[in-house]
Amino acid sequence: MVRRFVISLVGVVVIVFGLFAANLVAGNVPSLGLDLQGGASITLQPEGEYDAIALDVAINIIRSRVDSIGVAEPEIIRQGDTVVVNLPGVDDQQRALDIIGRQGQVLLRPVLQAGTLDTSATTTLPGQTTIPSDSTLPGAASGPGNARVRGAATTTLPPSSDASAPNIQVSDDPNDPSVNAVLTDGKGGAFLVGPAGADGLVFTNDATAEVSNGNWVVNVGLQDGPTGADLWNALTTKCFNRDAVCPTGQIAIVLDGKVISAPVVQEAIFSGGTVQISGDFTQAEARDLAKILEFGAVPVKFAVATVQTVSPTLGKDSLRAAIISGLVGVLLVVLFFFFYYRLLTIVILGGLTISFSLLWSVVAFLSKTNGLALTLSGVAGIIVSIGVTVDSYVVFFEKMKDELQSGKTLRGSAQRSFASAWRTILAADTVSFLGAITLWWLTVGSVRGFAFFLGLSTLCDVIVAYSFTRPSVLLLARTRLLNGRKVLGVRMSEGVAQ
Amino acid sequence: MSGVLTRLYRGETTFNFVGRRWWGFGLSLFLIVVTMLSLFTRGLNLGIDFEGGVAWEVPATSITIEDVTAILEANRVDTADAKIQSLNGSDGSRIRVQVAEQTAEVKSAVQSALAEKAKVDVQDVSVSSVSSSWGRSITEKAVRALLIFFVLVSVFIAWRFEWKMALSAILAMVHDVLISVGVYSITGLAVTPATVIAFLTILGFSLYDTIVVFDKVHDNTARYAASRVSYADITNVSMNQVLMRSINTSLAAVLPVLSLLVLGSWVLGAVALEEFAIALLVGLLLGAYSSIFVATPLLAQFKTRESKYASLADEIHTGSEMARIAGSGKKTIQRVAATAQDSEREVVLASSALTHPPRPRKKRRR
Numbered sequence: 028m029v030r031r032f033v034i035s036l037v038g039v040v041v042i043v044f045g046l047f048a049a050n051l052v053a054g055n056v057p058s059l060g061l062d063l064q065g066g067a068s069i070t071l072q073p074e075g076e077y078d079a080i081a082l083d084v085a086i087n088i089i090r091s092r093v094d095s096i097g098v099a100e101p102e103i104i105r106q107g108d109t110v111v112v113n114l115p116g117v118d119d120q121q122r123a124l125d126i127i128g129r130q131g132q133v134l135l136r137p138v139l140q141a142g143t144l145d146t147s148a149t150t151t152l153p154g155q156t157t158i159p160s161d162s163t164l165p166g167a168a169s170g171p172g173n174a175r176v177r178g179a180a181t182t183t184l185p186p187s188s189d190a191s192a193p194n195i196q197v198s199d200d201p202n203d204p205s206v207n208a209v210l211t212d213g214k215g216g217a218f219l220v221g222p223a224g225a226d227g228l229v230f231t232n233d234a235t236a237e238v239s240n241g242n243w244v245v246n247v248g249l250q251d252g253p254t255g256a257d258l259w260n261a262l263t264t265k266c267f268n269r270d271a272v273c274p275t276g277q278i279a280i281v282l283d284g285k286v287i288s289a290p291v292v293q294e295a296i297f298s299g300g301t302v303q304i305s306g307d308f309t310q311a312e313a314r315d316l317a318k319i320l321e322f323g324a325v326p327v328k329f330a331v332a333t334v335q336t337v338s339p340t341l342g343k344d345s346l347r348a349a350i351i352s353g354l355v356g357v358l359l360v361v362l363f364f365f366f367y368y369r370l371l372t373i374v375i376l377g378g379l380t381i382s383f384s385l386l387w388s389v390v391a392f393l394s395k396t397n398g399l400a401l402t403l404s405g406v407a408g409i410i411v412s413i414g415v416t417v418d419s420y421v422v423f424f425e426k427m428k429d430e431l432q433s434g435k436t437l438r439g440s441a442q443r444s445f446a447s448a449w450r451t452i453l454a455a456d457t458v459s460f461l462g463a464i465t466l467w468w469l470t471v472g473s474v475r476g477f478a479f480f481l482g483l484s485t486l487c488d489v490i491v492a493y494s495f496t497r498p499s500v501l502l503l504a505r506t507r508l509l510n511g512r513k514v515l516g517v518r519m520s521e522g523v524a525q
Numbered sequence: 526m527s528g529v530l531t532r533l534y535r536g537e538t539t540f541n542f543v544g545r546r547w548w549g550f551g552l553s554l555f556l557i558v559v560t561m562l563s564l565f566t567r568g569l570n571l572g573i574d575f576e577g578g579v580a581w582e583v584p585a586t587s588i589t590i591e592d593v594t595a596i597l598e599a600n601r602v603d604t605a606d607a608k609i610q611s612l613n614g615s616d617g618s619r620i621r622v623q624v625a626e627q628t629a630e631v632k633s634a635v636q637s638a639l640a641e642k643a644k645v646d647v648q649d650v651s652v653s654s655v656s657s658s659w660g661r662s663i664t665e666k667a668v669r670a671l672l673i674f675f676v677l678v679s680v681f682i683a684w685r686f687e688w689k690m691a692l693s694a695i696l697a698m699v700h701d702v703l704i705s706v707g708v709y710s711i712t713g714l715a716v717t718p719a720t721v722i723a724f725l726t727i728l729g730f731s732l733y734d735t736i737v738v739f740d741k742v743h744d745n746t747a748r749y750a751a752s753r754v755s756y757a758d759i760t761n762v763s764m765n766q767v768l769m770r771s772i773n774t775s776l777a778a779v780l781p782v783l784s785l786l787v788l789g790s791w792v793l794g795a796v797a798l799e800e801f802a803i804a805l806l807v808g809l810l811l812g813a814y815s816s817i818f819v820a821t822p823l824l825a826q827f828k829t830r831e832s833k834y835a836s837l838a839d840e841i842h843t844g845s846e847m848a849r850i851a852g853s854g855k856k857t858i859q860r861v862a863a864t865a866q867d868s869e870r871e872v873v874l875a876s877s878a879l880t881h882p883p884r885p886r887k888k889r890r891r
Contacts, residue, residue, distance in 0.1 A: 062797070065610070068610075068612055068621075083656075086656075087662050090662070102658045103658060104577075104655050104656050104657070104658045105577075105655065105656035106580050106653050106654075106655045106656075107580075107651075107653030107654060107655075108653075109653075111655075333614050333616065334614055334615075335612035335613055335614035335618075335619070336612070336613045336614070337610045337611070337612050337621075338610045338611040338612075339610070340608045340609070340610055341795075341797050344793075344794070344795065345795040345797050345798065347793070348788075348789040348790070348793035348794065348795035348798065349785065349789055349795060349798055351788065351789070351793065352784045352785045352787075352788035352789030352790075352792075352793065352798075353781060353784065353785065353789070355784045355788055356780050356781030356782070356783070356784030356785060356788075357781055359780040359781075359784060360776075360777045360780045360781065363776060363777065363780065364777070367773065402719075403719070403795075403797055403798065403801075404718070404719035404722050404723075404801050407719075407785055407798060407801055407802070408722065408726065410781050410785065411726065411778070411781055411782060411785075411805060413781065417774070417777040417778075418733070418737070418774040418777070418778075421770050421773045421774050421777065422737060422770060422774075425767070425769060425770045425773070429766070447744075450740070451736075451737055451740040451741075454685055454736055454740055455733045455736040455737055455740075456733075457681060457685075458678055458681060458682070458732055458733065458736055459729050459732070459733055461674065461677050461678055461681060462674050462678070462728075462729055462732070465670050465671075465673050465674040465677060466667070466670050466671075466674065466725070468670070469666055469669060469670035469673065470663070470666045470667045470670045471662070471663055471666055472659065472663045472718075473659075473663075473718045473721075473722060474663065474666075474667045474670075474721070474722070474725065477722045477725055477726070481725075481726075481729060
């Protein structure tokens with residue numbers, strides 16, 4: 028037993044401080060949010076026709092894209108007719124542009140040659156409009172048959188896969204819609220695709236994934252008129268007829284240069300206004316495809332008007348105040364517990380240090396990798412969460428006090444009270460964690476950031492309670508350190524209760 | 526007085542919470558009614574992040590952020606949640622000012638004042654309306670997520686404890702958040718995204734606190750299952766036993782928040798912390814109050830009607846009677862230990878005998 032406790036105690040201390048040190052050495056420090064550190068501000072100017080509603084839809088779509096990791100807390104506002112996107116801590120303006128601009132451009136490109144490892148299987152279409160898709164990949168892109176194939180190839184690439192035929196000029200920029208390109212689907216398949224016939228704008232923002240005839244399919248509506256259904260039908264007609272620009276009959280749905288799906292066209296003209304894409308989708312794949320089609324169809328075209336760095340709204344003074352007052356607050360908590368639990372406060376202090384180091388490491392690491400940024404309320408939230416985390420110790424020590432007062436040995440009490448406190452802690456933390464997961468999964472923006480930290484601090488609490496608090500108290504109960512002292516109001520003698 | 530403290534310390538107080546439950550219910554109902562009235566008449570003072578407002582952009586030639594603040598104040602624009610940022614790009618630097626919605630006169634007055642100060646043409650200072658950064662979709666998604674969370678938590682509590690506890694816990698949680706919002710409505714403090722986050726924190730804390738109390742009630746329910754003890758007595762005993770825990774935890778949670786408010790916001794002047802800290806402070810106090818005076822008495826109210834406890838419904842023991850019940854629930858180890866006090870060995874044996882069944886003899890390997 029003792030050995031296991033020592034291993035657990037040493038293990039957690041070594042791991043946590045190892046992580047802490049590793050982050051320090053790697054130079055990872057928590058990055059700060061818009062309010063504390065500023066960032067990049069990008070002004071997007073809408074082009075062409077749009078109205079206020081379309082602009083709002085577009086803002087929501089941009090938010091979903093920028094917010095994909097959900098912890099960076101970007102700020103997206105409409106200012107006059109422009110959309111302003113503020114990204115925290117992004118000093119590199121080009122990177123900010125990449126995040127906004129490139130993401131989520133859906134192109135529909137005819138497939139000239141498919142070298143997929145999984146051959147696409149076409150299936151029959153019920154009634155209306157069906158495109159069976161490549162068997163494994165979700166995603167659909169369709170372009171109207173491009174009447175204007177300007178083969179403005181820029182470079183000639185050696186075929187990068189079995190898909191590309193020799194002597195066909197391809198571009199090395201997979202995002203250039205006007206020239207042939209070799210694209211992969213990330214799963215071993217490769218496609219030689221022609222110039223894009225259309226983009227995601229031919230679809231309406233209502234893609235849904237549903238079950239039809241026992242299979243997952245994706246339904247999406249077509250926009251009316253020359254920019255919607257007409258464009259689409261032109262493309263599908265060519266593909267259906269195995270025209271020279273679309274010899275395979277497949278349309279690759281391309282998101283950011285990656286083929287998401289390459290369904291075979293089953294109908295020349297989609298007169299019903301909706302398109303159904305079927306194939307061996309899993310539920311998740313169908314959902315992803317629906318999401319891509321929906322988000323890809325941004326109703327407004329934007330041009331980047333300006334890119335600027337933006338100063339913080341609050342500044343370092345606020346951060347300093349938060350940190351100072353937070354530390355004082357935690358110090359007060361420790362003092363209070365020292366007055367109340369005396370020597371056992373060592374355990375609380377140790378646990379708090381471990382929690383803090385663990386939190387710091389995770390925040391620093393995610394700042395580096397996922398662009399996490401701490402806002403002032405985030406910093407304050409962490410400080411408060413440390414105050415709340417202390418509850419685990421209180422539950423534990425209060426139960427131990429009961430046991431001691433009913434006349435048990437310190438050693439026995441520690442063991443029994445942890446067992447019972449552990450159940451309480453687990454029950455309460457499960458609820459918190461449930462909340463964190465639900466909120467993180469289903470929300471966006473700062474609520475999502477909050478959920479992330481709630482989940483993180485709850486996990487920390489569970490880890491610290493089991494692998495630090497438990498062994499340290501149980502070991503402490505075995506040592507002679509507490510002999511002759513008063514523990515929780517009961518004087519200890521040689522391991523015997525009074 | 527020290528007697529009370531000692532008993533409090535030992536969890537041996539005999540406060541009759543359940544018997545006085547209508548005090549708590551009454552106070553809570555009163556606060557909820559006041560909250561409702563205030564929400565319908567006064568509403569909430571939503572900040573620029575929710576409501577949007579107006580933005581000016583001025584070329585930062587000779588004008589500084591301090592100048593801008595002065596101009597805003599001269600035009601009686603509330604600068605508490607104004608966002609003033611400097612922008613630096615390839616086409617020079619600008620200052621962007623965002624404040625809550627203003628009248629047309631104020632807009633043009635500020636515009637010309639800014640232009641004058643920056644020594645540029647009035648046309649070079651842009652005025653535009655800004656939308657909220659907290660889009661409607663964020664609120665909708667958050668509300669939907671919260672509803673799903675309530676369902677999940679209810680299922681979890683119903684599974685781990687029982688459904689009446691789930692109902693009481695959720696009611697108490699709604700109570701806390703509602704009254705916290707009420708405080709914001711009555712005082713007219715600006716609601717910012719940070720405030721919303723604080724409300725969510727409160728929600729989590731309130732639930733956590735309630736579950737710790739319910740865990741004790743749950744334990745005691747099993748302990749008294751064989752004896753004829755009314756549910757009111759069980760909850761009273763449980764609450765007195767966890768009272769010290771509740772007080773300690775609440776103090777530990779409130780101390781950092783108080784520090785943020787008093788030291789961080791008032792002494793060190795980080796105004797942005799104030800709104801956040803006030804919301805948290807109110808919520809934490811409410812959470813501690815509601816788990817003792819709302820959630821658990823509600824539970825007792827629900828449970829007393831059950832057939833098992835119905836015959837004892839009106840039975841509430843107070844004072845020494847309650848202490849006797851509390852004592853009878855404690856494990857018999859006390860007596861064992863007392864008689865065996867002279868021998869250390871026996872005590873160890875006695876206690877370990879109760880914690881574990883005797884270890885079965887290992888079969889020897891062949």
